[in-house]
Amino acid sequence: MKATAPWVRTRLRTAPGSAAALLLLVLVTSFLAAAFPGAVAAYESRGLRHEVSATSPDGSVIQLSSDPWQDVDGEPEKIFDALEARRLTENYQQILAALPKSLRVDTGQSAYGARTRKPVAATDTWLPELNGGWPVFTLSAQTAVAEHSTPASGRLPRATAGSVTPATETVEAAVTSATARALRIKVGSTIHVPRANGAPLAVRVTGIVEPLRPQQSYWSVEPVLRTPTYLHTPDQPPLPYWHGALLLAPEAAPVLLSMGGEAYWRVAPDPAGMDVADLSRITQTIASLEQGPLLSALRTEVAPQLETSTGLDDVLIEFDGIRAAINPVVAVAAFGVGSVAGVVLLMTGGLAASRRHHELSLLRSRGGSVRGIAGRLLSEVAVPVLAGAALGCALALVVVPGGRTPPALLASAAVALFACATLPLRAAFLHRRPRLHGDRNDLVRARPSRRRTVAELTLLVLTVAAVTALRRRGTSDGDADALISAAPVLLGVIAALLLVRLYPLPLRLAALPVARRRGAVGFLSLARAGRSSATATVLPLLALLVALTTVAFGGSVLSGVADARDRASLAAIGADARIDADQGLPDKLAGTVRNMAGVNDVAPVYRDFDLDLRDGRLDRVTLLAVDPDSYARLAGRTGLGPFRAAELRKSSGVLPALASPAVAERLRGRATEIGPADGPFSVRVDKVLSTTPAVSDGDFLVVDAAGLPGRHLASTLLISGPSVADADLEPAARAAGSAIVKLRSAERDRFTTSPVQSGAERIYAVAAAAGVGYAVLALVLSLLQTSAERTALLGRLRTMGMTRRQGRRLLILENLPQTLLAAAGGALVGWVAILLLAPGIDLGRLALAGQASLGQVRLRADPVSLLLPALGVVAIASAVAAAQAWLITRRTTTTELRVGDTR
Template sequence: MRSLVPARVHLGPVVLLAVLTLSACLLVGGLPRALQASFDDALHAALRGAPALQTDLLAQVEPPGAPNSLRDPAQFAAADARLRALLPPALRPLVLPAGQGTSHMSAVTYDTPVHGSSGRSYLNVGWLSDADRRVRWTEGRPPGAPGSMTYERESIPVFEAGVSEDTRDKMGLKVGSTQILGESDYAAVKIVGVYAAVDPADRYWSLHSDVVRVTETHPPGSLEVERHATALISAASLTRLDGDDRNLVYTWTLGLDPGAPTSLGTADVEAAITDYERAVTVEPATAAGRYQLNTRLPELLGRFLAAQNTARTVTILVLGGLLAVAAGVIVLAVRLLSERADTALALARARGASLGRLAAAGAGPVALAAVPAALAGYALSWLVPGPPTPLVHAGPALVLAVALGYAAGRPVVAHRAPLSERRDDVAAARPPLRRITMEALVVVLALAGAYLLRSRSLAGEAGDDPFLLVVPVALTVAAALITIRCYPYPLRLLVRLASRGKAAVPFLGLTRAARARPASVLPVLILLPALAVSVFASVISSGVDTAQRQAAWQAVGAPIKVTSRVELPAGVVERVRAVPGVELVVPAQTGQVQLGYTGERAEAIAVDVAAWRRVLEDSPVGLPALPASGLPALVSPELHGRGTMEIGWHARTKITEAGVVTAVPGFFTRGKFLVTPLRVNARPSVNTLLVKGDADPAAVARAVGQPLAVVTSQAAELAAIRDAPLTGTVRTVLGITTVALAAYALVAVVVMLVIGAADRTRALAFLRPLGLSERQARGLTTLEILPLVLVTALVGLGLGLALPAALGPGIDLSSYAGGVAVQGYAPDLAVPLLLAAGLAVAAGLGAYVHTAAGRGRGSGATALRTGDLT
């Protein structure tokens, strides 16, 4: 048989099959690419946002003495070249060349006390190979060659050095002054200049934070502040800088290019770092000593992989459901085309055609439609930006294989015996015992898998656990099998009730629905997963939205928050209150307090809690109320149980524990902290404003008018969470999948109507001569179709709502909600109900229109076969 002739005769089903195949291949080929591109974008954003101290590779050496010290930058450069030669192939494209990005070399001392400071001031000296492009000199001049001086009858080196503006101010160092360093092996530092960072926000400075600012700490058990800073020296000073007299570290920083790694190669990068650490540790390339590799990149990549695995798990579930539904709808379209040729194929078989020839005849028209459409869809998917994954290639191939395999296999099964015809419209077929046993086994295994998934912890293993991928599929199949087997029984009860009435249409319609052919119940296997997956995607999206809003409120603590490192002037509050849209302004003071008379400290905020509760009254976060009398306080779990505590802030005050909070919105989430009334200080030093209203944050910032003040808003924080690359793509994938599945479900309903058109036409042909009106014919068709669709819609809706709970701890979406766990999945039922109701209405309208369209085709007597009336 020639394939072109049946394809031309049955052009409608062929076009439908081509459109379905093209759309399915485009979706299953394009969505994984877009998702993988978002993984890369998220990884690059995480690397760019992380300090260089976490991403770069630091090879460090502590020289044991003067003979092992490096005296010239050329020696550092030679060692740098050797370290780069040891890089594994997976790391070489990711590391920036020397002098680019954050790649540089340094020699810095540590724990160098200022003589006579009693261990409260430390001034280290350091050489940075790229200091000339990192700092600008605002006072004095850059340092030059070292000198010598006599101190306590000994000759000691004098290093010319420059200090940061922050070091000058906090440690009282002036240009021209000299500081003696050390308590035994002395050295002198002559301050010849003051500098400022060219870009203070550059992630580079995380490697040398005390070069640009003073680090202040409170040692355990001490009430004094300890200050650490580093002064910059010239390359010429390396000749006098050695490990004999002071703690010295040489560092070769191999800067990572944040835009170079890919999410697909993350595991290779982690393995390469391990190999490189092993190679560097045993490398005796310099006389300075043994190298030690320090990097936090594996930790950062591990956190990213956890978020990526969660996203991949959820999207694989959704995309897997989309692929299954698309394949099922294509099977329906192939069946529609195949049934149109059943008469011709039965005749060919009766005339001696082989089964192979029947398979070729069935697959030929399908191949003409599906192969070009699959290739076109696959080609169009390459227009979607992103790297290809195995699913990009396997998905379209699987869609095409299903279409061709079913097209070739169905004629062979249906016509394996010549002229073997039977009627399916008289009585419901009784399934064999073997099939019932297999279906029961599937149901039991699905329930057992769901129980195991709920009972064991999967946190952090979402992307690697096959249970999380198998159980949802098993639950969907189990629900479909139960629906197929059980839905006729309630219909038979309705048939008995309808049989007692006088109207014939309800009885006939429900009877035909209860005796549906196997081909009629086949769409259940498509409609149910389509609804379940789309409702599941809607529920997940709704849960993420709720958690994102909570995370934004938790991060800011008010619609608008103003924070400042210094006290805000008294007139600022009044100016902010006058900004249009501001409803309430609550001043607060934040700081660190001393607990008792020990060195123990805690973070604190003094605020009118009652007023702050009014600011938070429409938000998903809040604080318990404080008693009006005394000085009550809300404390963190670490401070719980201490009762009355004495704290040192601006003055010594006693506070009483009045409640425990695990977090303070906008301020504290862990550690030791407390919330006290604003009156805890006699004169509050206000440095924070909590603003309620829909005012413009920019207008609030102008009203504050302080360069050191920072204005943040809950709306901006929420937008930042939602606009993250990974979050946005996951939401987009869920939205596209929901729409696609809804469309496939509607197509399945239409195809189901068309497949049963012949039987329906024959039944109406019998009934119209008996007086069946057009209105009754439409009602009969609607009653035949609607019960199955309604039952499927309800089961799909229930399964979609239950899947998040069934998957349990396997879904951790906190990475897309600002770190807040997505719990409860209390969904907005509008979208799920709309999907289910829309499908049922579409089925009813389709049946109505389908019957109305056949009105004018005569009485239908020609539809009766010879012998049907005998």
């Protein structure tokens, strides 16, 4: 007896195209699902590393210090041992061993040693004396100076272990090149510094070194080690004096005990080794190190009075706040694309079940059980689905850098499970009872069941709860869950269900006038649209509405982010570009800049940052003396406090002025004498402005420069022009002295440097593209599902005299009502979703990452994101229907009459 051919092999050989298409669909869906958590984790990790790297070394390094006099209770032998190089190295190793692996340490930039707690004044008269007095020095015995510098002259200081005590009278030291130049120190110079007891310590300079990588942590946690600075006396006015550093050998550290020295350890974190998955553990480690069990353990091992300080916890907390505010907004895109992908997979299973309806009915009528048929279909579908899911997951792990395996595997497994279950469950539901012919399920005649009504009401309640929670709690604090993030998707689902219920009404109304016309194409197209299956209408409409809502929401998010950055950069610069100088700019510079290519207008402004309002208050007020015409044009063009130029022109002895609210309150709307600005003058506030172009923050008073006593050269030029960034402003500014050029485009770019922002924007862009792709696929699947029936219908109509042109028009118009409904509904639902959800969504962190403040940045509807996808859906649907109609009408009538014949 010949063996029966295996079911799976037979089915795959019979329909290889369908299996390949399913594999490709699952592969793409699995790739997107597996790549999403990895992409989010990757850009968050890059953002974490960026934030730590961008922080100044003194703000990110963990600093530990110990005062030997407090730690050893006055026992001399222990005090001397506390600053020995050997002991400091042992303590450093103990500190590194106590830190968990999640906090990776950059040992190359970490440092330890001993230093004087306060600078000590030198007594040598050959050192340069400033108005504030003689120079002071910090004496530091920091390890590994040789590894972090190159000798410029002389040699590094030397000392042998145990040879230096607190009573030692002479030690060797090195200085950096910058210190030597500023303080006139040479190799062989001797600097004397006083001590609490005994003779002054003589420090002989044996070498001058040039720091390597001076901006990194080793030299920059305490910048005076590489570059001398100014300190100021407490007098009024403060007077400057030099502060430098003397670099002792590590073995000479005990001598610092005679000058109140302390031991220190500076642990530099390694940003390259940080991962967002370790963020919570790193934060807990820092907290434990500052005030917790880890500090207690180190005090037991290192020093009883060990003190720790760091700004790394503030950096991590700020980053976590930005991340927590952005994640709920990104989750909206994930829910939207995931929902559309799920609907498309459902449609794929429904299409397969519809195409094989008669085959499965025959199996059921011949005794096949529902369980057996579902099992065979599951085994048949599992081959392409599992292969596609595995390939998609592997591709995601390769393409996405830093992708994590467990989340990717779980996401791909969920896609595979869903894709495998759609066809068997759909077939099992349709064939749970053997039926000779299926009942008609026309969209116009179908009446929703009670179960469907209950399910829709449940979804409605969930949607109301999600929208209410989002409006009340918002996303700015990161306190958002899955229900809140799914609010736009739920709105799209509810809208789809509502439109399906309302769909028959416009069809009936449209059919009335069309039925009276002589042509049959219009009437037949509306009749055919009403005869379509309710199930076949719901899923495509659901996919289109959710996709359009997601695209509209995502486009509005990106548009809102771009608009916030434009406004923040404009508020910071005040125009397209500006030139600032501490002193007055030459009068001819404004004319030179005005004649440059790309420049439309220039507004000169004189600024005085310390205007005296003569009311006894010390609050700083900025005086802006402007040219009324050019400044009014600029204010009107930018929208930053627009006014009419005539409002600033002097008509009497009192200068009219524009003021910020606080200044207007202080001047109380009456003529007041203020100044000086080369002499007192009287002003009266005629208009209150909250903003003005020349000042980004703080209180201000704007007057006509021509009305001020004396002559005032402009200290700022505000420049407008469409391509002002290309203008040759730098040479003109250099010719004017120490002027600084600031561009609005450069200021805007500053808001996009964070990888968290750029990564979230890329996620939204990919989500919008994926949503559009799935929506187009849903359109194609909906047309393929009724392709056989349309072919048979057109064949019958052709035998009755319908031309090919009429047949093509019929197929195109038949699909148009549903497409127009989806397009109009999608645009409307997207607009409503944005209106409902905008109060709960703050885009400030996503747009500006805390670098500027515009208050709460609200989500606003973007007309392009609402209308363009909807029009695209109509165009694509029409094109697909036209292509399908062209293919069908090319077949012979004899073939068409037998295709799809169900009776």
